[in-house]
Amino acid sequence: PAVSFALAGAGVAALLMLHMAFGSGWTTVLLGAAAVVPALATRWRSYPVLGWIAVGTAVAVLGRVAFDPTIVGAAALSRTPVFNWLLLGYGVPALAFGFAAWQLARTTNGRPRLAMEAASALFALLTVAMLVRHAMHGGVIDTGPVTLAEQAIYTLIALGAGAILVAIDMRSPSSVLRYGSMAAGVVSAGLIVIQHFAVLNPLVTDESTGTIPFFNLLFLAYLLPAIAAGGLALYVRDKRPRWYAAMLALIASLLAFAYATLSVRRLFKGEFIGLWSGLGQLETYTYSALWLVIGVALLTAGVWLRSQLLRIASAVLIAVAVVKVFLFDMSELEGVLRALSFIGLGAVLIGIGLFYQRLLTRAAREG
Numbered sequence: 001p002a003v004s005f006a007l008a009g010a011g012v013a014a015l016l017m018l019h020m021a022f023g024s025g026w027t028t029v030l031l032g033a034a035a036v037v038p039a040l041a042t043r044w045r046s047y048p049v050l051g052w053i054a055v056g057t058a059v060a061v062l063g064r065v066a067f068d069p070t071i072v073g074a075a076a077l078s079r080t081p082v083f084n085w086l087l088l089g090y091g092v093p094a095l096a097f098g099f100a101a102w103q104l105a106r107t108t109n110g111r112p113r114l115a116m117e118a119a120s121a122l123f124a125l126l127t128v129a130m131l132v133r134h135a136m137h138g139g140v141i142d143t144g145p146v147t148l149a150e151q152a153i154y155t156l157i158a159l160g161a162g163a164i165l166v167a168i169d170m171r172s173p174s175s176v177l178r179y180g181s182m183a184a185g186v187v188s189a190g191l192i193v194i195q196h197f198a199v200l201n202p203l204v205t206d207e208s209t210g211t212i213p214f215f216n217l218l219f220l221a222y223l224l225p226a227i228a229a230g231g232l233a234l235y236v237r238d239k240r241p242r243w244y245a246a247m248l249a250l251i252a253s254l255l256a257f258a259y260a261t262l263s264v265r266r267l268f269k270g271e272f273i274g275l276w277s278g279l280g281q282l283e284t285y286t287y288s289a290l291w292l293v294i295g296v297a298l299l300t301a302g303v304w305l306r307s308q309l310l311r312i313a314s315a316v317l318i319a320v321a322v323v324k325v326f327l328f329d330m331s332e333l334e335g336v337l338r339a340l341s342f343i344g345l346g347a348v349l350i351g352i353g354l355f356y357q358r359l360l361t362r363a364a365r366e367g
Contacts, residue, residue, distance in 0.1 A: 004049040011038065011053035015060055024064075025072040025085050032061045032093025032123075035116070039100035042107035051112025054100045058119040061093045069130065070141060079139025086130045086141075094123035105172070117176040121165065125184075128157050148200040148207060151191065152221040158188040159228040166236055182244055185232065189251050192229075196221055197258065206274030209266055218262050226255035246309045253313050257294055264290055285337045288329055291321040292348045299352065318352070321345070 018030050038053040070077045071089030078084040101116035133141045136150050146154075165181035202209055202217065210216035230252035237245045265273045268283040295318035302310030322345060329341045 004047060007038075007047060007049050008053065011056060015057065023072070024068060025076075025089060028061060028064045028071055028089045029092045031057055031064065032096045035093070035096045035100045036103075039103040039107075039116075042104060046108050048108055048110065048112075051104050051108050051110060051116075054097075054104070055112050055115045055119075058093070058097055058116060061123075062119070065089065065126070074140065074142060077134075077139065077141075081135040081139075082131055084134065084139075086134055087127070090123055090127035090130055094120055094127055097123060114174065114176045117174055118180065121161070121176070121180055125157065125161055129154060132157070146195075146200070148196070148202065148205075148221050149217055151195045151200055152225060155188055155191050155196070155225050156228055158184050158191065159225065159232055162188065163232050163235060166239055170239065181236075182240060185236075185244060185248055188225075188229070189247055192225060192251055192255065196225070196255070202262065202273050203265070203275050206272050206276075208271050209262075209273060211271060216266075218259055218266065222255050222259035222262065226252045226259060229255060246307075249307065249309055250313065253298060253310065257291075257317070260290055260294060261287065279332075281332065281334065281337055284329060284332050285341055288321055288325055288341050289344055291317055291324070292344060295321060296348060296352070299355070318348070322349075 014034065015031060018034065019027055022030060035054045035057040038050040038057075041047075042050050065071070071085040077086070097116050097120035101113050101120055104110075104113035104116060130141060132150065132153050136147070136153075137144045162181045162184035165177050165184060169177035169181060198204070200207075200221075207217070209218055229248050233245050233248035233252060236248070262273060264283070264286050268280060268286075269277055295314045298310050298314035298317065302308070302312075302314055325341050325345050329338065
């Protein structure tokens with residue numbers, strides 16, 4: 001106990017010395033780097049308190065960045081993208097905490113190691129997120145609303161972090177990595193539902209989607225996250241709980257549906273696709289045809305991947321398309337478009353019936 005108290009006191013004194021001896025930027029960087037010292041000391045003396053001293057440095061750094069996210073103050077922060085104090089102030093602690101966690105796993109282990117793993121993952125995410133915020137707001141990170149493009153990058157970062165944490169957990173199992181990877185996926189799903197589909201949706205905000213036909217805001221905000229979420233769902237199918245993989249697959253399907261639907265809207269309306277610009281007859285018909293095609297695609301993917309969730313999503317989307325044809329298209333469309341709407345719906349429903357009949361026949365033969 002006496003040794004532990006002495007070491008803890010020395011650690012506190014060292015942290016206070018760094019705080020008083022250096023400016024705000026170097027204090028944050030050196031506080032983060034200081035986590036390496038007690039972790040390395042466990043190679044020679046396996047005192048449990050050494051791990052907690054490392055945790056104390058992480059708490060101190062977290063307190064500093066919470067007080068001043070710019071590390072050196074908004075006025076002193078350089079406007080140069082990437083290579084500025086944010087890279088040092090968040091990146092150095094992330095690396096130091098990761099090394100401390102690695103070292104503690106080989107010596108004292110226990111809860112300090114888990115805390116340092118969590119701190120390393122948190123600061124790695126903060127490093128990327130803060131650099132993105134800085135770059136997209138002209139070197140200012142504490143003003144300006146979040147745009148859909150910026151939010152899309154944050155979502156992709158979170159999905160990527162979820163995949164990286166799963167990969168690391170497969171090599172070096174840890175409860176922090178396991179639950180942290182799932183937390184990243186759940187947070188991503190929440191951001192997508194709230195920000196991509198509602199608050200920042202260009203249908204609501206009428207934000208410019210860009211002038212380039214394919215590589216535009218819709219590509220960044222909907223198609224890329226759909227691919228990322230779908231890829232992560234496939235990757236974690238046998239590594240995480242079924243509900244987690246199913247949630248990611250559902251989010252990927254909704255993003256793909258949103259991308260296709262909004263792309264049709266952009267095709268008819270151009271750069272600005274706000275809801276208040278109305279609907280034309282051909283546009284209305286195109287949505288019905290598109291949703292039926294997507295429904296069939298989801299059904300095919302669900303059968304191929306043996307995913308009940310995708311088959312249910314297919315059934316829901318086709319049902320929505322059917323309701324739209326009977327309740328909306330019947331009153332809004334005229335002449336040839338109305339006829340084509342019903343002919344297309346009938347053909348798809350007949351095709352689905354024949355498809356399921358073939359599946360049931362094959363299952364009966366195999367049984």
